[in-house]
Structures are given as structure tokens and as C-alpha cells.
Amino acid sequence: MRSRNTGLPMDRINYQHLFYFWMVAKHGSITAACDRLHLAQPTISGQLAVFEQAVGSKLFRKEGRKLVLTETGRAVFHYADEIFALGREMTHMLKGRTTERGMRLNIGVSDAMPKLIAYRLIAPILQWTEPTQIQCVEDKTERLLTEIGLHSIDMMLADVPATPASGMRVFNHFLGETKVALFAAPALAARYRQDFPRCLNGAPFLLPTHNTALRRSLDQWFDSRQISPVIQAEVEDSALLKTFGAAGVGLFFSSQAVAGEIQRQYGTEMLGLADGVLERFYAITAQRRLKHPLVSAILAHAQQGLFGLLDRPDGSRSLS
Known part of the structure; x- marks a missing residue:
């Protein structure tokens, strides 16, 4: 030719x-x-x-x-x-911009992502002035990254950034960070409130699984304070972990940013902060320059101080 x-x-x-x-x-x-x-x-x-x-x-x-x-x-x-x-x-x-249904947004939520945080991030676009359709799917981080590569989802919410080792060409957008607090059902809270955190040695705990960023940080926190927890259960799903905690099975950690919601929804009490432990949250997309208006709205809302954030961690970045 x-x-x-x-x-x-x-x-x-x-x-x-x-x-x-x-x-x-x-x-x-x-x-x-x-x-x-x-x-x-x-x-x-x-x-x-x-x-x-x-x-x-x-x-x-x-x-x-x-x-x-x-x-x-x-x-x-x-x-x-x-x-x-x-x-x-x-x-x-x-496909996402149908005239009858308005804009469509497909969101992947990592199974390690606290669901109350995910809701708070998504909530602003539920009040969008134009008609919208929101679809949320929960799955393992690795599978959701594949879905982003295939353009099956527009954005993924996660507690860790994607790394080059994932093999996917994606971009991380830092959303914010929050301190981590300890919660318990009222009876357990009364038993372990005094002399916090030294009183926690030998206390029953519900912990996230080892494959999560929060668990790795908590293990370091326990070691640095010479606390030996009695692990009652390791639960991957954050909502299920809180349900166990509400039943009094053990103490559990979660984001301070949603402490009020946790206490109201699960009938628990906050004992104190795991000093020095932070949870960080990211939106992961296939594009560096965001084109979907709803994705842009989620990032803009989070970056305007959604969590009452501390300074951004070194090396993290927000792309627009």
C-alpha cells in the first residue's frame, strides 16, 4: 500500500x-x-x-x-x-452519557476501604443537579485495577495507592488522611477506658487482615507500645468487623473522621486514638487528567478538607 x-x-x-x-x-x-x-x-x-x-x-x-x-x-x-x-x-x-438517565459513574470500592468513608466520599454527587446513575462494586484491589484497565469502572476508592508493580497504567489521586481511633461496645469500653493505652495489653481485639495497610500500621503500633493483643478474629470486610465489635466480641479500630457515625450506627464508644497511626485514601483512575465530571467532583470535595486533614504525606500527590 x-x-x-x-x-x-x-x-x-x-x-x-x-x-x-x-x-x-x-x-x-x-x-x-x-x-x-x-x-x-x-x-x-x-x-x-x-x-x-x-x-x-x-x-x-x-x-x-x-x-x-x-x-x-x-x-x-x-x-x-x-x-x-x-x-x-x-x-x-x-455509554455513560445517556440522554434519558443522565451521567453514569461506575465506582470500584476496595474491600479494605472503610464503607463509611466510601459513602462520605460518594455522597456529594448523590445531590448532583443533573440526573445521575451510580454503580458501586466491591472487590479485591487487584481485580478492580484490572477493571480500570479495561475501562469497566471509572474510578476506584482504596486505602493504598496503586504501585508500578501492579502492572497497570493507572494514576493515583490523594484524597486525604485521618487518625485512627479505638472503639468498643459499652461494656468493653468501661473495662478498658482507664490507663489507655497500657490497659490494652491482653485485651480482646478484632483486627483487619494482614493484607491491609491498616493492619501493618497497627502491628507496628502494638509492638512500639509493648501491647500483646488477644486476637478474637481477623475480618477483611470493614463493615462486618464493626458488626462483630458492636456485639461486644472485641475492641476494634476505625477512622476518627467517621467516629460519630460509628458510635451512632453501631452503638459503640470511642476509647482513644492509636497515636501515630493514619489511614490514607486514594482515588485511582485510568487518566491523569480527569474528564468525568462526577469523578472530578468527588476529588474536589475531598481535597477541600473533607476529613479535617493533616498535611499531605511526603511523596503523595493530587492530580487534576
């Missing part, structure tokens, strides 16, 4: 050919791409050859039975990745 006048590669890309190339590169072989696209192998092979001719350079080389991208192939794949990611964003945006 060369210009008849110059013999040079055409300036206008055939995006169908680019898509076939991208699928082969992404899935590692023509056979795998054919399975995904439900096309015959000669179709993909032929279109790939035409695309290489138009580009004017080989995009793959064979290493044994495997196809490996050439230097030009890696460069083209990088651009193709950007192009089709933008296409998915556009499709997702258009």
Missing part, C-alpha cells in the same frame, strides 16, 4: 490492519489473535503482511515458534495501545 506517485508508505493508516497487528502483538501469536477475533489464520496473516508493507518495515521476527516485536514493531505497538485505549475511553464515555 504505497503511494502511486512517490512509492513511499501511505500517510493514512488503515486502522483495521493496525488493530489486527495490535491483537497479534498483545496476545503473542497469530493463532491466539485468531481465536480472540474469530477469524481464519490466513485472514490475519494476509492483513498483517499488507500492514507491514504499508509501514515499510518488518514488525515481527520469529524466534523459534514465537513472534517477537522488532524495534519498529515495539514503537508501533506503543502507539496502537494508546489509540485503542482512547477508543475504549470514548465508547465508555458515550
